[in-house]
Amino acid sequence: MNRLSYLFLPLTAIGVSACSSNKAKEEVKRPNIIFMMTDDHTTQAMSCYGGRLLQTPNMDRIANEGIRMDNCYAVNALSGPSRACILTGKFSHINGFTDNASTFDGNQQTFPKLLQSAGYQTSIIGKWHLITEPQGFDYWCILTGQHEQGDYYNPDFNENGKQIVEQGYATDIITDKAIEYLEHRDKSKPFCMMYHQKAPHRNWMPAPRHLGMFNNTVFPEPATLFDTYEGRGSAAREQDMSIEHTLTNDWDLKLLTREEMLKDTTNRLYQVYKRMPADVQNKWDSVYAQRIAEYRSGKLEGKELISWKYQQYMRDYLATIVAVDENIGRLLSYLEKIGELDNTIIIYTSDQGFFLGEHGWFDKRFMYEECQRMPLVIRYPKAIKSGSVSNAIAMNVDFAPTLLDFAGVDIPADIQGRSLKPILDNEGKVPADWRKAAYYHYYEYPAEHSVKRHYGIRTADFKLIHFYNDVDEWEMYDLKNDPNELNNVFDKPEYADKRTELMSLLKETQKQYKDDDPDEKVNELFKGDRRLMKNR
Template sequence: MKTNQLFLLTGLAAVALPACVQKDKKEVPEKPMNILYIMCDDHSYQTISAYDHRFIETPNIDRIANEGVRFTNSFVANSLSGPSRACLLTGKHSHKNGFTDNTKRFDGSQQTFPKLLQQAGYQTAIVGKWHLTSDPTGFDYWNILTGQGDYYNPYFIDNGEKKQIEGYATNITTDLALDWLDTKRDKDKPFCLLLHHKAPHRTWMPDTCDLDLYDDIVYPIPETFYDKYEGRIAASEQEMNIIKDMDLVYDLKMADKENEIHTTTGLEANGRALYNRMTPAQKAAWDKHYDPIIKKFKEQKLTGKALAEWKYQQYMHDYLRVIHSVDRNVGRVLDYMEKNGLLENTIIVYTSDQGFYMGEHGWFDKRFMYEESFRTPMLVRFPGGVKGDIPEMVQNIDHAATFLQLAGAPVPEDIQGDSYLPLLKGEKPKDWRTSLYYHYYEYPAEHAVKRHYGVRTDRYKLMHFYNDIDVWELYDLQNDPQEMHNIYNEPGNESLIDSLKTELHKLQKQYDDPIESELANAKK
């Protein structure tokens, strides 16, 4: 569904610049709505208590849902950090914005929604993780982490000037965002602030004040942890398995001072380097927590299943400690917004650049079109809007159209996403999408996830793995929500496959993805 109409919301805060209200018999222009977009890197929906209570409570993030809406079918177009961010900025699929994988450089000269918001009178800013290689454009203020960024004492690039800041990245990113809101922005203009945290990206390094959190908790092993990947060739050939691919030193912090723990992944030196960039005080807190764990680990000499499940527990504890810090800092931002009277004139979106595996199928990381990676959390607080769950399927290409419509700005025809503003108003558009398109490109590369594209409806998912492989997979998400049984080659599914391929080709035509014709020509 595409719309360029400018909506005036009766009973809600104004969203179009020309809108006026009657006050003391005088016409006073209403303030256009501010936009606060909070995005974490690799935050799984399973680890937000608004979605799932098995692992952690996230009261501050949940507050956005409790005072707004929870999208229960939110997805990405390409489950990888850089491409996901390019989709957000442009409102277009990867093949259209040119940033198909992390080896690319984002073309900052192209149309983005921050540039269009600037034209509509907004002041724009981005703070935190950028990860698009080129410098940000379309922002009045930008202060971004270099590359992936570091958890401890990270380097930021402040509108072109590189500076190292002592402290913990999640706290620093929040500090910079609040400082911009408080002292640097023009308070006579509406704002759009993108607050992008590095956390909880690998290597899940907790803040020193959170190191001992959850020590007494044993997390349940996922049902699919020991998945054998029968009938799923691409899944069997990945390199993101906790058992065989998660590094003891780099990922799990076993950087012993005796240099007795060694790994075979090639990441051991990187793990020791992360420790060495800390200050003496940070190292002291770190050592107090990890030295006893390292000592016990060396004494136990774990192997096989015991080692696999120890790695899972260590991973989960660190990941969730990092989430706790994110939640605390989201609380800081919400408290600031409330104290300064901004909550009732600001849309707040909390999401992730993609989903993440918390041991499902034995994995960490993302990339696949399987649910845990494809699906993202998305919570929205929209003043005066509906509350509760929104079940319609949305995708990260939809944010651009939504923010532009919210600002009363035209939505260019070449933006491929749809505005979900009507959904926030409680409307049920008859022509809302009933299927989603996905395309992942980064192979060969880290984690060895094959290139693939596919279509997802409310019940079924069809995927095609290609390049050095030619394999189709089909899942009935109603009967097989964990996607363990590929039914593509089972008799009786021919009609279903034909209908899903028709839908797939329709989406490829709609989004102008030439992959099918390219593959056909390659076979000639």
């Protein structure tokens, strides 16, 4: 061996050692996290879920380059409670935030606190809606005003305890703030950002650039727009969330001229209208003049009027989503530019689904499919194979343990959700020991929209719901044969065995999640049916 060879050996060894060290560092590098959540966005309005209403290319990108979860469910389809469940990984009756009149106990354990303790730089930007100030975040800037919902135009924020007003459109501003924070973050730490948009929450006010964009579009009507609720109980009939009766002419449909608003400056629509710059007000007046004229023509009545209201609702609701999708694209492009896109777990979801005219409704709250079901798409190429799809039954209490699991942080034993990581790592395949049902419990009654209290389970093919408190009514749906949930089969003899099975599973699920005997009438039903008692 010549002298050169001897000289080369140590250099090679050093080079190999350095490569190994760099590789080891790369392997142990913890992922960043961006948790994207909108308010009241539903899978029917996402093209990656087969929605026919509009294209959502940037949301679709997350799904196409990652995984689409087809059976993710809210455990309490209401904004504040859903957010509390996501933060804690626990059901409403455990985390204490059962309805929007509640106040979140910020002293309790949350996944951002656990990540922060593990060295993550944590932040939340956008909608919070939990009344108390955020805890567990190095930086927070949350919408205030409109009962914590925030405004679409020139919105108010609470930034680390300081009240500020920002000029512009909320969806754009929240993204500006997210990018600015990421630009100036501590780059020695992994980050976890909760990026929460207000849109498409009621009253659906589009960005100035999108005002009127769908004025000449006619959207397909849902098959159940004129549902009569035959065969179902009082809950469906007595709700106050119908397109026909509940959508207001001023706040929702925006059927007031500038002159009319100026005559009544206490009107809610005027309160947000006056936040707009003059040029935006002028565009608003021009865009909505066509709608006002159509309504006041006197030619609309009956089903034709309901269909017309549905179209106006869709035109505004969907236009707000266009801005959300554009801004997701901005954030993805920024992550790509700084080289962090593939090292970041990107989740897109909403706090629950929403009715887009199904059963004649808007809003959420019910355990019916359109609002119990949530969008959930996740991109992380280091673990998730692109184009994956999963039918695993997931719930929003699973988000916290999933993120902790990916971050290498121990999942506390009191968290009630379950990590989705084994599913995400395995192209969406469902583990043999995975749950059989999603559990649901809604509490906010009597209150806005008059949706009765209820709880129940959703399995792969069936749904069982019990409405309680002021009523004692059961509904059961064969989702495979009745995906629109029109035919209540609870009392049908041919479904007796399935009913017994589901009642037993309901009790098991309630026991598992410590929501034992939420209503004593359940016990009365068991006493009245020996088959149900036997299988309890």
